[in-house]
Amino acid sequence: MDVPYDIxxxxxxxxxxxxxxxxxxxxxxxxxxxxxxxxxxLGFLIFVIMIPITGGL
Incomplete structure:
Protein backbone atom coordinates (compact mmCIF):
# COMPACT_ATOMS: atom_id res chain seq x y z
CA MET A 1 0.00 0.00 0.00
CA ASP A 2 1.64 3.16 -1.25
CA VAL A 3 0.24 5.97 0.92
CA PRO A 4 1.47 8.98 -1.13
CA TYR A 5 -0.02 7.44 -4.28
CA ASP A 6 -3.35 6.85 -2.54
CA ILE A 7 -3.53 10.45 -1.31
CA LEU A 42 -43.52 -4.17 -3.89
CA GLY A 43 -42.89 -5.07 -0.24
CA PHE A 44 -46.45 -4.07 0.70
CA LEU A 45 -47.90 -6.19 -2.12
CA ILE A 46 -45.88 -9.20 -0.99
CA PHE A 47 -47.13 -8.61 2.55
CA VAL A 48 -50.77 -8.43 1.38
CA ILE A 49 -50.36 -11.60 -0.68
CA MET A 50 -48.74 -13.49 2.22
CA ILE A 51 -51.55 -12.72 4.73
CA PRO A 52 -54.05 -15.22 3.23
CA ILE A 53 -51.33 -17.79 2.58
CA THR A 54 -50.07 -17.82 6.16
CA GLY A 55 -53.49 -17.50 7.73
CA GLY A 56 -53.37 -13.97 9.10
CA LEU A 57 -51.00 -11.85 11.08
Missing part, protein backbone atom coordinates in the same frame (compact mmCIF):
# COMPACT_ATOMS: atom_id res chain seq x y z
CA UNK A 8 -2.77 11.86 -4.77
CA UNK A 9 -5.47 9.69 -6.33
CA UNK A 10 -8.00 10.90 -3.75
CA UNK A 11 -7.06 14.52 -4.40
CA UNK A 12 -7.41 13.97 -8.15
CA UNK A 13 -10.92 12.54 -7.71
CA UNK A 14 -11.94 15.46 -5.47
CA UNK A 15 -10.69 17.94 -8.07
CA UNK A 16 -12.78 16.25 -10.76
CA UNK A 17 -15.92 16.19 -8.59
CA UNK A 18 -18.33 19.07 -8.97
CA UNK A 19 -21.53 20.18 -7.33
CA UNK A 20 -24.56 19.23 -9.43
CA UNK A 21 -26.87 21.90 -10.79
CA UNK A 22 -30.35 22.27 -9.28
CA UNK A 23 -31.96 20.58 -12.31
CA UNK A 24 -29.58 17.64 -12.11
CA UNK A 25 -30.11 17.29 -8.37
CA UNK A 26 -33.91 17.43 -8.64
CA UNK A 27 -33.92 14.81 -11.41
CA UNK A 28 -31.75 12.47 -9.33
CA UNK A 29 -33.98 13.07 -6.28
CA UNK A 30 -37.13 12.25 -8.30
CA UNK A 31 -35.64 9.04 -9.67
CA UNK A 32 -34.40 7.95 -6.22
CA UNK A 33 -37.78 8.77 -4.66
CA UNK A 34 -39.61 6.79 -7.35
CA UNK A 35 -37.30 3.83 -6.70
CA UNK A 36 -37.94 3.98 -2.95
CA UNK A 37 -41.70 4.12 -3.52
CA UNK A 38 -41.52 1.21 -5.97
CA UNK A 39 -39.60 -0.98 -3.53
CA UNK A 40 -42.00 -0.05 -0.72
CA UNK A 41 -45.03 -0.84 -2.89
Missing amino acids: TSYVRVLKLASTPSWQEFSQIAKIAGAGILLVGL
Whole structure:
Protein backbone atom coordinates (compact mmCIF):
# COMPACT_ATOMS: atom_id res chain seq x y z
CA MET A 1 0.00 0.00 0.00
CA ASP A 2 1.64 3.16 -1.25
CA VAL A 3 0.24 5.97 0.92
CA PRO A 4 1.47 8.98 -1.13
CA TYR A 5 -0.02 7.44 -4.28
CA ASP A 6 -3.35 6.85 -2.54
CA ILE A 7 -3.53 10.45 -1.31
CA THR A 8 -2.77 11.86 -4.77
CA SER A 9 -5.47 9.69 -6.33
CA TYR A 10 -8.00 10.90 -3.75
CA VAL A 11 -7.06 14.52 -4.40
CA ARG A 12 -7.41 13.97 -8.15
CA VAL A 13 -10.92 12.54 -7.71
CA LEU A 14 -11.94 15.46 -5.47
CA LYS A 15 -10.69 17.94 -8.07
CA LEU A 16 -12.78 16.25 -10.76
CA ALA A 17 -15.92 16.19 -8.59
CA SER A 18 -18.33 19.07 -8.97
CA THR A 19 -21.53 20.18 -7.33
CA PRO A 20 -24.56 19.23 -9.43
CA SER A 21 -26.87 21.90 -10.79
CA TRP A 22 -30.35 22.27 -9.28
CA GLN A 23 -31.96 20.58 -12.31
CA GLU A 24 -29.58 17.64 -12.11
CA PHE A 25 -30.11 17.29 -8.37
CA SER A 26 -33.91 17.43 -8.64
CA GLN A 27 -33.92 14.81 -11.41
CA ILE A 28 -31.75 12.47 -9.33
CA ALA A 29 -33.98 13.07 -6.28
CA LYS A 30 -37.13 12.25 -8.30
CA ILE A 31 -35.64 9.04 -9.67
CA ALA A 32 -34.40 7.95 -6.22
CA GLY A 33 -37.78 8.77 -4.66
CA ALA A 34 -39.61 6.79 -7.35
CA GLY A 35 -37.30 3.83 -6.70
CA ILE A 36 -37.94 3.98 -2.95
CA LEU A 37 -41.70 4.12 -3.52
CA LEU A 38 -41.52 1.21 -5.97
CA VAL A 39 -39.60 -0.98 -3.53
CA GLY A 40 -42.00 -0.05 -0.72
CA LEU A 41 -45.03 -0.84 -2.89
CA LEU A 42 -43.52 -4.17 -3.89
CA GLY A 43 -42.89 -5.07 -0.24
CA PHE A 44 -46.45 -4.07 0.70
CA LEU A 45 -47.90 -6.19 -2.12
CA ILE A 46 -45.88 -9.20 -0.99
CA PHE A 47 -47.13 -8.61 2.55
CA VAL A 48 -50.77 -8.43 1.38
CA ILE A 49 -50.36 -11.60 -0.68
CA MET A 50 -48.74 -13.49 2.22
CA ILE A 51 -51.55 -12.72 4.73
CA PRO A 52 -54.05 -15.22 3.23
CA ILE A 53 -51.33 -17.79 2.58
CA THR A 54 -50.07 -17.82 6.16
CA GLY A 55 -53.49 -17.50 7.73
CA GLY A 56 -53.37 -13.97 9.10
CA LEU A 57 -51.00 -11.85 11.08
